[in-house]
Amino acid sequence: LVDAGLVSERGGAAGSVTKVTSGIGSQSRLGFKGTEDLGSGLSAIFQLETGVKIDDGQLDSANTIFNRQAYVGLKSKDAGTLTLGRQYTMLYNAMSQVADPFGAGYAGSIKNLFAAKGANTRTSNAIVYATPNFDGFSVEGLYALGEQAGSNSAGRQFGLGFNYANGPLNARLVYNNKNTDTVGKPTMDTSRNTLFAANYDFQVVKAFFAYGADKGLFSAELPSANAFAYKTAPVASIDSNDLLIGAQVPVTANDVIMASYMRKNDKTVLNQDADQWAIGYSHLLSKRTNAYVAYAKIKNKNGAGYTVGNNNEAGSGDKAFNIGIRHSF
Amino acid sequence: LVDAGLVSERGGAAGSVTKVTSGIGSQSRLGFKGTEDLGSGLSAIFQLETGVKIDDGQLDSANTIFNRQAYVGLKSKDAGTLTLGRQYTMLYNAMSQVADPFGAGYAGSIKNLFAAKGANTRTSNAIVYATPNFDGFSVEGLYALGEQAGSNSAGRQFGLGFNYANGPLNARLVYNNKNTDTVGKPTMDTSRNTLFAANYDFQVVKAFFAYGADKGLFSAELPSANAFAYKTAPVASIDSNDLLIGAQVPVTANDVIMASYMRKNDKTVLNQDADQWAIGYSHLLSKRTNAYVAYAKIKNKNGAGYTVGNNNEAGSGDKAFNIGIRHSF
Amino acid sequence: LVDAGLVSERGGAAGSVTKVTSGIGSQSRLGFKGTEDLGSGLSAIFQLETGVKIDDGQLDSANTIFNRQAYVGLKSKDAGTLTLGRQYTMLYNAMSQVADPFGAGYAGSIKNLFAAKGANTRTSNAIVYATPNFDGFSVEGLYALGEQAGSNSAGRQFGLGFNYANGPLNARLVYNNKNTDTVGKPTMDTSRNTLFAANYDFQVVKAFFAYGADKGLFSAELPSANAFAYKTAPVASIDSNDLLIGAQVPVTANDVIMASYMRKNDKTVLNQDADQWAIGYSHLLSKRTNAYVAYAKIKNKNGAGYTVGNNNEAGSGDKAFNIGIRHSF
Numbered sequence: 001l002v003d004a005g006l007v008s009e010r011g012g013a014a015g016s017v018t019k020v021t022s023g024i025g026s027q028s029r030l031g032f033k034g035t036e037d038l039g040s041g042l043s044a045i046f047q048l049e050t051g052v053k054i055d056d057g058q059l060d061s062a063n064t065i066f067n068r069q070a071y072v073g074l075k076s077k078d079a080g081t082l083t084l085g086r087q088y089t090m091l092y093n094a095m096s097q098v099a100d101p102f103g104a105g106y107a108g109s110i111k112n113l114f115a116a117k118g119a120n121t122r123t124s125n126a127i128v129y130a131t132p133n134f135d136g137f138s139v140e141g142l143y144a145l146g147e148q149a150g151s152n153s154a155g156r157q158f159g160l161g162f163n164y165a166n167g168p169l170n171a172r173l174v175y176n177n178k179n180t181d182t183v184g185k186p187t188m189d190t191s192r193n194t195l196f197a198a199n200y201d202f203q204v205v206k207a208f209f210a211y212g213a214d215k216g217l218f219s220a221e222l223p224s225a226n227a228f229a230y231k232t233a234p235v236a237s238i239d240s241n242d243l244l245i246g247a248q249v250p251v252t253a254n255d256v257i258m259a260s261y262m263r264k265n266d267k268t269v270l271n272q273d274a275d276q277w278a279i280g281y282s283h284l285l286s287k288r289t290n291a292y293v294a295y296a297k298i299k300n301k302n303g304a305g306y307t308v309g310n311n312n313e314a315g316s317g318d319k320a321f322n323i324g325i326r327h328s329f
Numbered sequence: 330l331v332d333a334g335l336v337s338e339r340g341g342a343a344g345s346v347t348k349v350t351s352g353i354g355s356q357s358r359l360g361f362k363g364t365e366d367l368g369s370g371l372s373a374i375f376q377l378e379t380g381v382k383i384d385d386g387q388l389d390s391a392n393t394i395f396n397r398q399a400y401v402g403l404k405s406k407d408a409g410t411l412t413l414g415r416q417y418t419m420l421y422n423a424m425s426q427v428a429d430p431f432g433a434g435y436a437g438s439i440k441n442l443f444a445a446k447g448a449n450t451r452t453s454n455a456i457v458y459a460t461p462n463f464d465g466f467s468v469e470g471l472y473a474l475g476e477q478a479g480s481n482s483a484g485r486q487f488g489l490g491f492n493y494a495n496g497p498l499n500a501r502l503v504y505n506n507k508n509t510d511t512v513g514k515p516t517m518d519t520s521r522n523t524l525f526a527a528n529y530d531f532q533v534v535k536a537f538f539a540y541g542a543d544k545g546l547f548s549a550e551l552p553s554a555n556a557f558a559y560k561t562a563p564v565a566s567i568d569s570n571d572l573l574i575g576a577q578v579p580v581t582a583n584d585v586i587m588a589s590y591m592r593k594n595d596k597t598v599l600n601q602d603a604d605q606w607a608i609g610y611s612h613l614l615s616k617r618t619n620a621y622v623a624y625a626k627i628k629n630k631n632g633a634g635y636t637v638g639n640n641n642e643a644g645s646g647d648k649a650f651n652i653g654i655r656h657s658f
Numbered sequence: 659l660v661d662a663g664l665v666s667e668r669g670g671a672a673g674s675v676t677k678v679t680s681g682i683g684s685q686s687r688l689g690f691k692g693t694e695d696l697g698s699g700l701s702a703i704f705q706l707e708t709g710v711k712i713d714d715g716q717l718d719s720a721n722t723i724f725n726r727q728a729y730v731g732l733k734s735k736d737a738g739t740l741t742l743g744r745q746y747t748m749l750y751n752a753m754s755q756v757a758d759p760f761g762a763g764y765a766g767s768i769k770n771l772f773a774a775k776g777a778n779t780r781t782s783n784a785i786v787y788a789t790p791n792f793d794g795f796s797v798e799g800l801y802a803l804g805e806q807a808g809s810n811s812a813g814r815q816f817g818l819g820f821n822y823a824n825g826p827l828n829a830r831l832v833y834n835n836k837n838t839d840t841v842g843k844p845t846m847d848t849s850r851n852t853l854f855a856a857n858y859d860f861q862v863v864k865a866f867f868a869y870g871a872d873k874g875l876f877s878a879e880l881p882s883a884n885a886f887a888y889k890t891a892p893v894a895s896i897d898s899n900d901l902l903i904g905a906q907v908p909v910t911a912n913d914v915i916m917a918s919y920m921r922k923n924d925k926t927v928l929n930q931d932a933d934q935w936a937i938g939y940s941h942l943l944s945k946r947t948n949a950y951v952a953y954a955k956i957k958n959k960n961g962a963g964y965t966v967g968n969n970n971e972a973g974s975g976d977k978a979f980n981i982g983i984r985h986s987f
Contacts, residue, residue, distance in 0.1 A: 002375040002377070002401040003401070004400070004401045004413040004414055005413065006413075009478075012478060014478035014479055015478045015479025015480070015512075016478065016479070017476060017477065017478040017479070018474060018476075018481065019454060019474050019476040020413055020414070020453075020454040020455070020456065020473075020474055020476070022399075022414070028399075028401075030361065030377065032688065032987075034987045036944060036946055036947060036985065036987075038943045038944050038947060039944075042943070044943065044944070044946075044947040044983070044985045046660040046712075046985055046987065048660070048688060048710065048712070048715075050394070052377065052394055052395055052399065053399075054375075054377070054395070054399045054400065054401060054413075054414045054415070055399070055413070055414055055415065055453055055454050056393065056399070056415050056453030056454060057377075057393045057394065057395035057396045057397070057398070057399040057414075057415040057453065058392055058393045058394070058395075059392050059393070059394045064714070064715045064716045064717070065394070065708070065710055065715065065716070065717045065723070066710055066712075066715035066716075067715045068715070069715070070680075070686075070710065070711075070712045070713075070714070070715040071662070071712060072660040072661070072662045072686075072712055072983060072984075072985055073983070074983065084662040084663065084664075084678055084712075084713070084982070084983075085662055085678070085680070085712045085713055085715075086712070086713065086714050086715040124678075124713055124714030124715065125677060125678035125713045125714060126678070127678065144678075145676060145677050145678055147675060147676075147677040147678070148675065149667075149670060149672035149673045149674065149675040149974055150672055150673025150674070150675070151673070152676065183672075183673075285367045285371070285373065286365060286367050286368075286373070288365055288373075289365060289367060289373040316478060324413070325373070325401060325402070325403065325413075326401075327363075327365065327373045327375055327401055329361075329363045329365075329375065331704040331706070331730040332730070333729070333730045333742040333743055334742065335742075338807075341807060343807035343808050344807045344808025344809070345807070345808070346805060346806065346807040346808070347803060347805075347810065348783060348803050348805040349742055349743070349782075349783040349784070349785065349802075349803055349805070351728075351743070357728075357730075359690065359706065379723070381706065381723055381724055381728065382728075383704075383706070383724070383728045383729065383730060383742075383743045383744070384728070384742070384743055384744065384782055384783050385722070385728070385743075385744050385782030385783060386706075386722045386723065386724035386725045386726070386727070386728040386743075386744040386782065387721055387722045387723070387724075388721050388722070388723045392721065394723070614696045614700070614702065615694060615696050615697075615702070617694055617702075618694055618696060618702040645807060653742070654702070654730060654731070654732065654742075655730075656694065656702045656704055656730055658690075658692045658694075658704065
């Protein structure tokens with residue numbers, strides 16, 4: 001998948017900037033995956049996926065060639081799927097696949113305000129088990145080892161997801177718990193994220209809703225450290241909740257309007273809240289190619305420093321406009 | 330494409346060296362490209378291409394996996410082609426595709442004396458538009474954004490190319506202009522390169538000619554800093570012109586002799602001129618595989634420090650011999 | 659090929675650790691290779707192979723994308739094969755292909771005690787020539803250039819291998835010689851490794867034997883520097899020999915037990931010997947996929963610090979248990 005376009009960001013301390021950006025709607029990527037039928041409903045599966053920046057050719061993450069996904073496992077029709085490797089969390093899958101009308105991309109990306117940074121999105125050394133689908137209902141569990149000699153808990157992460165998808169309704173309740181200790185350093189807090197996400201397809205409009213609660217140190221890390229160059233840099237909240245209300249309106253079979261309102265409610269004494277309005281338009285040139293425009297605007301309160309980014313970048317200002325093209329191959 | 334052989338370099342300050350080198354004729358590379366027909370003469374296109382060193386397995390450029398080309402765009406039969414991403418300049422394409430009988434590779438590479446370093450070859454964040462072909466005539470334009478917050482001009486680059494290809498004649502006139510400022514630092518010069526390149530196929534011999542003018546700071550960066558360990562290191566000229574006269578002589582259907590003479594004329598007071606004589610021989614083992622030998626010798630004047638390199642390396646001495654094999658896949 | 663599983667290591671100074679590991683049996687990898695028939699029994703061949711860690715998506719080796727193998731060459735039925743690039747040594751091929759019932763992987767890997775570190779396994783800038791096969795007998799030679807300006811011997815490496823494979827018997831005698839000098843630094847020793855490896859298939863059991871001698875500085879580098887945190891770190895022996903006795907016992911057509919005993923005999927005054935017992939079990943789920951368990955235990959003497967690793971990792975303790983799945987694609 002390749003995705004590139006122009007991004008214009010306004011409102012940052014360093015001034016406005018217009019740039020060619022890769023991965024506005026979905027990060028440009030390239031991968032290999034496969035399935036081998038082992039008989040009796042059992043399959044061996046694997047996936048290796050690299051993220052690249054098509055504007056300058058760089059890897060998303062230095063030296064980590066398959067930074068997006070890398071796993072191998074066994075899949076059974078009756079007993080579920082067990083995979084080992086670098087994988088998405090249930091938390092992020094619920095955000096991108098169910099909660100966000102922008103699919104975690106474009107100026108309106110749910111990642112601008114919700115807690116999707118770092119290990120909240122993907123985690124290495126993860127063991128994931130997913131049950132088979134029972135009438136639309138399935139459960140997933142993740143356990144990622146900390147791999148620190150002398151402690152089994154330092155750095156470990158676990159997650160749980162309850163999924164329901166049937167007819168027009170798609171709903172998920174997910175939980176993610178990170179232990180952020182390092183052996184030999186003082187014990188820290190755990191970070192705990194809970195998210196309920198749902199969408200319902202009314203045909204004339206598809207409605208989206210999400211509510212999340214983020215508790216503990218590193219539960220909601222800031223995408224940008226201090227984009228507005230405040231004297232006092234914004235502080236990542238250790239107790240916040242997040243709300244999203246959104247919609248997709250099909251205009252023709254090939255055109256869709258996307259819109260969302262999000263609010264970050266910081267429950268600490270700093271009360272660094274923010275909200276975002278976003279709108280976008282996507283036109284399908286074919287089943288595999290679409291052109292898009294999107295615009296979003298954030299209002300920060302009490303020294304909050306949230307920025308309008310997109311799927312690939314955190315952004316540098318409180319307003320951004322995107323125009324580009326995305327092509328799957 | 331994989332290309333490897335032996336290179337023997339003589340005349341450098343550090344002594345002679347014989348080595349296994351990747352990319353003597355054409356840098357070893359691996360890529361993915363595609364086209365999707367969108368109907369009405371419109372196509373979506375993309376390309377991702379990585380450069381690798383087959384002698385030691387390293388990436389050409391640390392962390393930049395698709396350092397050669399990475400772009401996505403739309404192509405229309407009637408309206409031309411628009412692409413976004415990391416792309417070649419018109420300047421370099423004219424050198425490698427039209428001007429040089431060695432195709433910018435082997436010991437005789439045009440890159441040894443002409444201004445092909447860094448962003449003169451490829452540039453990130455580039456928007457390129459090419460017109461359709463009108464009776465052999467076409468025009469290309471490039472604009473690469475500087476992407477520096479607070480300035481739209483700092484770091485931007487643009488280029489323009491007029492191409493004519495019809496029957497035995499192939500000619501190009503190209504212009505490249507780089508702004509080398511950085512926001513917050515003092516304003517610098519722009520670097521401006523103009524090149525006329527042409528070749529004509531007389532059947533018994535294909536004749537090559539090129540003339541370039543390079544003006545401004547960084548307009549003609551040196552491939553090697555100070556390979557001959559002079560007390561006073563060579564200085565990159567800010568006002569120079571370049572000349573090439575060359576030929577390809579087909580011996581049989583599978584064998585060709587390549588030869589060229591190049592001259593760098595430094596018009597500054599330092600007058601660090603250089604000229605190069607080069608000869609090579611290529612034998613096709615199949616349509617996709619060739620074996621080659623090549624030799625070139627540079628004469629540096631007034632403390633100039635040009636070196637004989639090849640497509641991939643800048644070289645370490647004023648003489649070099651290559652022998653190797655190139656295989657496309 | 660993707661391979662991932664759980665590894666539990668005990669006995670290291672930093673404490674025990676359980677982790678998700680990539681490449682326990684064979685390092686996870688991805689590659690491109692090809693052959694082009696040039697007629698008259700001649701072919702052009704190439705291979706590019708990258709090693710990746712499927713647990714976290716990282717490249718095996720920073721920036722070296724095709725760190726495993728990268729070469730191009732010519733193969734003739736009558737005259738043998740000549741290849742240029744980054745390639746395996748004859749020494750390592752004899753270890754992994756002939757000597758070790760674990761195939762250099764799992765907890766029992768021959769790499770835990772034998773001299774397989776760094777350039778003993780693969781070397782860049784190598785020219786390899788292999789004769790055709792004469793009634794099961796063939797000879798291979800390797801010469802890797804040091805590529806240091808001013809010296810042809812500094813950093814060069816050469817190797818030689820005599821191979822015999824016919825019916826149930828497979829035997830190799832190999833020699834590897836590394837010059838570890840750097841131009842401008844004092845002259846150092848060369849490192850010299852000789853290895854005899856053989857296996858014989860008695861049907862009910864396949865027997866394995868190997869004996870190696872390692873002489874000179876860097877001839878047998880330590881996989882782990884000081885995993886047991888001794889006051890005096892272990893010293894890499896400059897005069898040692900290595901013994902392996904092993905077996906593979908087929909239980910069913912799809913199941914095999916692997917076992918080996920290895921001994922490192924340090925002939926220096928420090929006398930830092932070690933021996934290892936290892937056992938493993940592999941079950942084929944299909945021709946391309948197998949599940950495995952393995953266990954090994956090392957006994958270190960006189961301050962030796964050898965650790966139980968696997969194909970990809972050096973390990974952190976003197977005992978390790980592996981369980982996982984490997985899938986070729």
